[in-house]
Amino acid sequence: MSNRVPTTDVLLRATLDYLDQELLPTLEGYHRFQTRVCINVLRTVQREFALSDAADAAEHARLADLLGHPGEGVDPNPALNAELAEAIASGRLALDAPGLVEHLRRTLADSLAIDNPRWIAGEAN
Structure with missing residues (x-):
């Protein structure tokens, strides 16, 4: 992680706050809808930054236990998942x-x- 100030999380939070609290209330119709979509995308990106490394590491550990080996490469999870699917x-x-x-x-x-x-x-139906 870099030593950037402000951090990615702070930048995302500031952008989300502006879009959601200041811009969105001034919009209607098509532009309000599109801004809401952008807010949702940015929230997903924010959660991805915060949660994906730990989720990927935990998934990798479980896959390695199930398959009996850690896989190869920088991101072995896709190949391990394919192997798990084939084994099942x-x-x-x-x-x-x-x-x-x-x-x-x-x-x-973790994905959800x-x-x-x-x-x-x-909450979702």
Whole structure:
């Protein structure tokens, strides 16, 4: 992480505050809708910055445990996920394998915490 001042989080928060609290109330129709979309995108980016490194590391640890190896490369998770899917589809890994359901639940929860945390809180229908 760099020593930039202000930080990315501070910049995002300031932008979101301006868009949501100052600009949005002055708009209507198409531009209000598009600004709301931009606010939602920026909130997702903000959560991605805050949560993705820890979620990716935890997912990697679970995948390595399930598959018995850590994978290769800078970002091994996509390949490990493909391997896990193939192992399940071929029957090499049983659906009741220890840790599998918990891994899938945790990975989904971590992803939703970034993409739409209201789903985790039970607010989305």
